[in-house]
Amino acid sequence: MPRLSNTYPPKRLATNIGEACRAARVEAGLTQEDVADRVGIATEVYGRLERGNMTPSVPTLRKVCVVLNLSADAALAIDKEAKLPPRPPATESGSDEGASAEHRRLIRRTKRLPRRQLRVLGIIAGMLGEKGAGPSGEATTSAEEEARS
Incomplete structure (x- = not known):
């Protein structure tokens, strides 16, 4: 040595x-x-x-x-x-290791939100997930969905 x-x-x-x-x-x-x-x-x-x-x-x-x-x-x-040696893949459910840089940035920002704002974000995310996205990528409202029917 x-x-x-x-x-x-x-x-x-x-x-x-x-x-x-x-x-x-x-x-x-x-x-x-x-x-x-x-x-x-x-x-x-x-x-x-x-x-x-x-x-x-x-x-x-x-x-x-x-x-x-x-x-x-x-x-x-x-x-x-x-x-x-390579590290084994993370199995922790809350891990952000497999996420893209954009997702990790969003996760970091979300972790810093006050509880009230986090609840509002959760409601918005739930609405986006339930209603789907319209042609412009924005969530559609029930009135818009009915108009398209």
Whole structure:
């Protein structure tokens, strides 16, 4: 095993971490917002991390590695070829891992809504699902449906 030098430049470390995180994120098909949300940090902070403009704390780096299924050895440029075994598919019913970026964004925004607004959104979604969509993609009302009959 090669001996590590004590003179490793912090900027180079930050750059290596950022490059490894970006590559793993792109491979996973996630957006920066997806990763930041799952790690529990601001999207802007994660963006700075990916650009190599900051070095994360050890707990944050661990969370990022878990979310991205990224080897810490690869992130820290100790072994750039280090790979973790593929993660089994999520079976959690509330998981958004198989959703498109647009769906994940909608899920994140929905989670932030106050309870009252969430109830209203649920009613609207139910109405859209029951009545179907009209030619323009908008929900049709019962009067419109009767007029078409």
